[in-house]
Amino acid sequence: MHLHFWGHTMRISRQQKEIAIHGSFFAIASTSILVLTLIMVFLIVEGLPIFNQVSFPDFVFGQYWYPTDDPADFGILPMISGSLAVTAVSSCIAIPLGLMTAIYLAEIASPRMRSFVKPLVEMLQALPSVVIGFFGMVVVAPLLQDWFGIATGLNLFNASVMLAFMAVPTITSIAEDAIFSVPEELRAASLALGATKWQTIANVVIPASLPGISTAVILGMARSIGETMVVLMVAGGAAMAPGSLFDPVRPMPASIAAEMAEAPYQSDHYYALFATGMVLFLFTLMFNVLAAYIAEKKKQTGTASL
Amino acid sequence: MSQFADATGTPMAQHTPLRSEKHTARHTIQKGMFILFKFSVAINALALAIICGFVLYYGAPAISWEFLLENPRNAMTEGGIFPCILGTIALSYGSMLIALPWGVATAIYLHEYAKPGKVVHLIRLAINNLAGVPSVVFGLFGLSLFVTVLGMGVSLLAGMLTLAALVLPLIIGASEEALRSVSPTYREASLGLGATKWQTIYRIVLPAAAPGILTGAILSVGRAAGETAAIMFTAAMFFSPVLPSSLFDSVMALPYHIYVLATAGTNIEETRHLQYGTALVLIALVLSMNFLAIMLRARMQRKLT
DSSP states (O other): OHHHHHHHHHHHHHHHHHHHHHHHHHHHHHHHHHHHHHHHHHHHHHHGGGGGTSOHHHHHHOOOEETTSSSOEEOOHHHHHHHHHHHHHHHHHHHHHHHHHHHIIIIIOOHHHHHHHHHHHHHHHHSOHHHHHHHIIIIIHHHHHHHHTOSOSOSHHHHHHHHHHHHHHHHHHHHHHHHHTSOHHHHHHHHHTTOOHHHHIIIIIHHHTHHHHHHHHHHHHHHHHHOOHHHHHHSBOOOSOOSSTTSOBOOHHHHHHHHTTTSOTTSHHHHHHHHHHHHHHHHHHHHHHHHHHHHHHTOOOGGGGO | OTTOBOTTSOBOTTTHHHHHHHHHHHHHHHHHHHHHHHHHHHHHHHHHHHHHHHHHHHHGGGOOHHHHHSOEETTTTEEOOHHHHHHHHHHHHHHHHHHHHHHHHHHHIIIIIOOSSHHHHHHHHHHHHHHHSOHHHHHHHHIIIIIIITOOOSOHHHHHHHHHHHHHHHHHHHHHHHHHTSOHHHHHHHHHTTOOHHHIIIIIIHHHHHHHHHHHHHHHHHHHHHOOHHHHTTTBOSOOSSOOOSTTSOBOOHHHHHHHHHHTOSOTTTTHHHHHHHHHHHHHHHHHHHHHHHHHHHHHHHHHO
16 A cells, blocks of 8 residues: 555656656756857847947948047957957968868878878867967067067067968867768769769868868858957967058957956946947858858758759 | 789780879879878977977976975065966966866766757757857956856855856867767666666666766866966965965866966066976876876777777
């Protein structure tokens, strides 16, 4: 009687327990949406007041950034162009390097080489950005100064090279997955028709994995535009649009990181830095949404999609 | 190829040179391309080796028990980095205390409970975008939410929470991968024996996925330990004469220490050896985490095959 009673209540509570557990997991998983929303909300709440001082177009397209002058200038075009410049130049290095490494890993390397190169790429990814920035500052900058006879080694070029090595692992690992997932029969068919391995890679494997490769490239660029410590330490920090490869620049993340400590709480300067963060966030969001769109729309569905 | 003959036995004289020429040409191209690929791998290896080499070469002389176990002295131009090591360990493992249960639970929901639909799509979208948020933006978020609105101040706790949000997508990704690698037959067998879904997950699936989850956690600790921009406004301070005694104290941290010594000190050149030494300790900490994860994964793969 007693036991039965126990069993009875147990059975009910077991079901209820399952529902409760399911519910709690759902609640926890939803917090990811909450965090992303909170990030956006706080950027907006803390950034919006600056637009009482300066209009949005003047903020984004303004040439001058003198946040502590009186009257202050809040134009972040130099930072935006700095960010775009380092991203573009670093992509020129990182995309070929990252993609070639990915192709090597997925198509050419022997299993032994793979087990050696893959950890290497992961270690490159793991290097803290502050260490890469430090290296660019104390080792690369003096070298550049010597070799090219330029005023400062802390410039667009140096920052871009350092950023490239941070973007390479991102590009490599995503592109490798994409190349790896190309169905084996495509390769076999191409090889059976007498194509060489390289012809197969260039004409079959790469076209088939193009959506994944594009995703890899875009996420690599997103990595470059959002990276902070390297551009803070190595880019030179001049709030001007760059005129040459060896001009110092001040990308958005560098501007935020360098000035936040000095900006008084809820001053115009503080708001302007949050608004800069908002613009930076919009850039990375754009990259990410684009990458997700390509990955989803052009999803490889076996051999049928070719 | 020159011994090829047509059906009548006449050698295909006019075709043979063409064929072999083309044959060698495309093989030369292939050889060239493959060398190029290997070259690009070599550049990556070289970059890693040069950076680590420089830090090791110039940093090793700075390493001593005093350097590892004492406070900085004399406006940070002498002494050690003990508070920074402690701060970094507290920040990275502390953030893991928050992010690991949070991330694993999210992964369990996504992989074990969720059915494809709008909400799940939204959650995945949020996680993907969270992974792409720049670390300095996480810093701004931590500054406004944890430091200011929730009144934690620039503190260990605010830093841990900010870092937890930053590594969350990593943990979710690794945990989901680990759950995916658990064979469905495990689940079916458990459910078939009358276990509930939660019992199956808790007793069968999670233990089987544990090594993979652990690998992800270790990698995330390394990531959090090296993170600078996210803790600049939320947790880190230049110099503190005393070790933090509560979650609401600000801390010194290795990455921030490197940044400060290398850019903001008055004796940048004089403290160069300390900068290299600190960088070496940070790299050693981060790469040993990575190494551990790589070994763990290699062992797992051996076990699976």
